[in-house]
Structures are given as C-alpha cells and as structure tokens.
Amino acid sequence: MEENKHVTIYDIAERLNLATSTISRALKDHHTISDKTIKKVKKTAEEMGFVPNTLAAGLRGNKTRTIGVLIPTVTQPFLSSLISGIEITAQKSDYTVIIMQSHDSYEEEVNMAKSLYSNRVSGVICSLAMETRDTAHFHQFSNNNIPLVFVDRVPKGYNTFRVVIDNYTAGYKATKHLIEQGCIRIAHFTAGSELGNLYNERKRGYIEALKDHNIEVEEELIINLNSVTYEDGVKASNALFDLKPIPDGLFAPGDILAVSAVQTAKKRGVKVPEEFKVIGFNNDPISQIIDPNLSTITHPAEKMGKAAADIIIKNLKSSKNDDDAKEITFLNTEVLARESSQK
Amino acid sequence: MEENKHVTIYDIAERLNLATSTISRALKDHHTISDKTIKKVKKTAEEMGFVPNTLAAGLRGNKTRTIGVLIPTVTQPFLSSLISGIEITAQKSDYTVIIMQSHDSYEEEVNMAKSLYSNRVSGVICSLAMETRDTAHFHQFSNNNIPLVFVDRVPKGYNTFRVVIDNYTAGYKATKHLIEQGCIRIAHFTAGSELGNLYNERKRGYIEALKDHNIEVEEELIINLNSVTYEDGVKASNALFDLKPIPDGLFAPGDILAVSAVQTAKKRGVKVPEEFKVIGFNNDPISQIIDPNLSTITHPAEKMGKAAADIIIKNLKSSKNDDDAKEITFLNTEVLARESSQK
C-alpha cells in the first residue's frame, strides 16, 4: 500500500515543463490554450491520477459548488424524498450536497447553519426545525449573497426564496373531500409551531371548509398535539373515541397520525371507513400499506427538492445582486381518494 | 442588505494589533497564548462575527473533519437510519457529513467517490451500489490513508473496515422461526448481486436451516428477483400462489417484499398467517403498519451507522499507519415474531 501523495497541478506542470496557470486553464478548456496543449495536459493528468483539490479552488474562488441542506431529519419519507430531488438536480449541474440534520432543535440548527457557512457553501436549502422561533442565524447567508431557499416549513416575514405547497388550500380540499363523502362531524389534529406555520394553515383550511358547508366548528374535535408522532396520534385518537358520539371523520395533517387513528379505531372496534372516515397528508409509503388504504393529500417532495435546487443554481448562475423581492414557489397538491374515506 | 465581507483572522489581528498566528492559536486555546489574550481575541471574534473558513484550514492542514457517505439512496428506511446514526456520532466529535447517492449505479458511484476524494474527506463510509462489480475506485482512499468503512453491502476480498450483520445467521434464524411455527414448505425470494453478497448469504442460511430440519430444498420455491421492489415482489408472490399446492411460508429478505406478499395473498384469498406465514427483513416502519403485523428480522441500522462513524473517528485520532488487517464488526440481529408468522 504505497503512500501516494496527492497529485497536484504542480506535478503535472513539472512533468510537462509548463506553468501551473497553463495546466489550470487547460483542464478547463480555456480558449487561450492550444488544443495540443489541452490534450497533452488532460492526458497526463489522467495518467498521473490527478484529482483537483476542491478546497484550494474553493478558497481562492470563494465558491465551492456545494449546496447545504439543513433539515430536521432524513428519516421522514417526505424529507428523504426532498433530499433525493435536491440531489438529482444538483448533480446535473455538478454541485455537491452537504446534508445536516437539526433534529428539530433550535440550537442544533444554529450550529449547523454556522457550520454550513464555515464550509462556504454556495447556497442553502432549509426546512425549519420545529423549535425555531427566529431566523437570525440565516442572516449570514443573506448578508453575503448566498442564495437561501426555505422549503415546506418556511419562516414568515423573511424575504428569501420559498418553495411550498398551499397548506391552506390543501387543508380545505382535504376537509371538503370528507364532507363530500358524507361526514358531518369532522375532527382535526393540529400541532403548534409559530414560524413554520403549515399546521396552522391546514387548520385554517379545515375551518374554512366547514364554514363554507355550514358545519359547526367544534373545539373539542380539534386536538392539539405536542408532536407529530405515532404515539401522540394514538393518544389523540383515543380522546376522540372517548367522546359520546364519536366524530365521523378525521383530517390528520400527516399520514403517521392518520395511520395511528386508523389502527386505534380498529382496536376499539370502530369501522373505517363505515363509521369513521380518515384522510391523511403527505402520501407516505405507509398510506398504501395500511388496510384500508389511506386517503391522503399528495405532497410533491421530490419536485420541491428539484425546484429548490433549481432556484439556487439559477441564482448562482446569474449572480446578479438580487436585491429584489424573492419569489415564492407554490407547488400543487391533490386529494388522493383511497379506501379510508370511501362513502 | 449590507454586503459583509467574510471576517477573517486578519481582520481580528488588525483590530487587536496582533499577529494572525496569535489569533489562530488563541481561538484554539493554545497553551502558549496568555489567558488575557485568549479572552480578548475570542470576545473580538464574537463581536466581529468571525466564522472560520473551513476550506483554508482544510487546505493547509490537509484534513477537513468531514466524513463522506456514499450510499445507494437516502429514501430507504434502513439507509436513512444509517445516516442518522452516522450523523449523531459524527456531530459529537465535530465532524461534518457529506452524503452522496449512487442510485445503485456503478458509474455514479465512481464519480461520487472521486468527488469525495476531491473534497478531501477525512474518511468514507460506503454501502455499495447494486451494480458495482469492482472496487478500484476506492483505492484512492486506501492509498492515501483515508479510513474507509463499508457498511451492510460490503465487497469481498478487500481489506477495509466493514460493519455488517451476519446475513447467513439471520437467514438461518428467520427460516428456523418459520419451521418452528409449523411451516414445512417455505418459499424464499432472493436477488443476485455478486459483490454485496448479502442476499446470497441469507439464502445460504435459508437452505442450511431447511437441511438441518430435514426439509427438502425445492428450487421452484426459490424465486430470483431482478430488483428488491414492491412490484417485483408482487410478481414473485403471484408466481408462488400459482403453484398447485401453495407453499405455507415465505422468508422474504426485505420487508417491502414481505409486504407485497402479504397483500398479494390477501387479494388472492390466501389467509395470513393461517395458510401462509411470512417473515420479512429489516424491521422497516411498514412492518408495524401492515395487517397482520409483519414478523421480521431486526437490522440495527442506526447502530451500524454509529459503529461505522466511530471506526472512522477512532482511526483518525490514532492516525497510526494501520497497515494491519482491518477489523470486521458484526452487529446482532434478532427475530421479531409478530402476527404474520403466528402458529
């Protein structure tokens, strides 16, 4: 196992009796370099096993062709699909992706943002941690002209790019769907989070849909969860089924919650969808596994990732000092009617 | 939106009338720097919003405190949990994680390996792409003393660190479990892959378990899949149920496959587990969602990630020229008996 020192452009230059500047330019097909030289350099570089040192280039040029991704976790289907989308698009333009997980912790998010900045990423894509209440730690990007795109869980009142779905409309659609399936007492699970206001938006849609169909909004049918987990979903579901007449429908703003409700219903002898119709959110893989199959709202994760990466890359290309307002991209969602909400 | 130039140690040095070397040392609590100076420097650095430039440090020191992770995809539960484990451990030691997806393509794997090397990662953790047949593209790491750990899908005959489960034993256990539950004609799904020999190993365990219990190995019960996907699982399952007397059990080397079998069984009126018992592999989330709950083999993804990261970090710390044989770490698996294999 020989201890190969890294091969540098200096090594190539020495071998060919050329200047490093020539090597550097030849490797990038610079027009001032003759074709002969370019071929010769590339051939030699290949032979010597030259691999450019990204650090050196990044240091000098102050651009790393790296996109930093800061998300709560990679283990949620939605987020791993998001990454997948980012990665596919990034790769096409020869960008590298650094992924960091905040684990929904504000402190970690702050640290990792600093770390990304420290690594001089060219752009940042972020979905906020649940805990996050302020966005000061993102100013370092904005202030240094590093494109910043928030996805899905985006902050209010911060002029950056955003890629989202219309959570209000989606919530409205979901609820309307249940109404159309005959539900008249529809429950809703929600979760608090001031900055990433998506649950509030879905709830708004839910309420508005009820009102539009002359259905009374009952506070006891709206349950606030601490966390969007299976366990909390089970608790909330049990609370629902403890009600005197149980509700006949549920709009859960997440498939895990919806699944927990379906399974709890089964355990308690409540028939889905006959006595209790459910619609979830996200179209996670589990929605097609559970019996009955779960109706849900599509959430174009991969598409969102691609869109976010596209924005970063396009922005980097034009490299204009975009001081103007940052666009907000809305992606479409749809009701996916399956068995759990069948009339 | 002021255009803050990055603050460097030069800026701090100028402000305090000190040398950059002093600043650099003060920031890392070097013992030759007085406490006063250290405090002063840190305070000023904080005030000025100094964030160290990782690139510069990495270039100079030729170490980046970055772990490169090269895996087929992040969207599989097993792999995203693996990442999670890597990330948790890395973060504790202040390492950054770069994730790249090969999408099971050999060509992409080669490119991304080069990219990781180009980024001068301090260590690499890899789970091979399905397509990969040789490992030449990993020599650049071995040759340059960059610790390399293969996880789960590991190459044969390559002296590097490996973190795996004992797939043979796991396959044996799974099959034995079905036998103990009364199965006498057990089918098996398998998939070809020469380098990452895990399916072959599981199959070996399956066959050995049958032999040990005097059960004939029937070739028609062993179905070779092109890919480990739901769709291929459905095809294979239908093939099984087309047999004159259908088998009474199935060991599927992946929960997706097992789920596809259970659902296909339902569709065709085959009762699980009464007429057909199933055990999967991985303990993916879906195994607890499907009805009946899926018996499976635990696969300690997060633990494997932690172990792999630990190896990298430990190796980097000792920084000995470990020319000796690389250890192989076996993690434990267990049968998780749930409803789908109930006697």
Add this chain to the structure above:
DNA sequence: TATTTTTACGCAACCGATTGCAATCATTGT
C-alpha cells in the same frame, strides 16, 4: 521587410488558516 494583431503561455499575487522557528518581554536566580 517592417509592423500590427493574434495566439499561447508564464509570472506572481491571492484566498485564509496553520505552524515551525525566531524574537521579545517578563521573571527568577546569583
């Protein structure tokens, strides 16, 4: 043939943190 224009390449500074070695200052011993 003399001169202008191209073409092709070299020189050297630069990015920002790190580090071996030299230098300066303060403190203690004699």
Add this chain to the structure above:
DNA sequence: ACAATGATTGCAATCGGTTGCGTAAAAATA
C-alpha cells in the same frame, strides 16, 4: 545588576488552484 529561563507573540512559508497582467512567438497586414 546581569544572565538565564520561561512565557508570549511575531514572522513568514505553506497548502493547491485561480486569475489579472505581461510577454514572447506566430500569423496577418501593410
């Protein structure tokens, strides 16, 4: 009071590409 020892800090090279500017050589034009 002076040398010696130790505590602090400064100097300058270094890592490996990148790039503005300068120049020599070749080609084009007068």
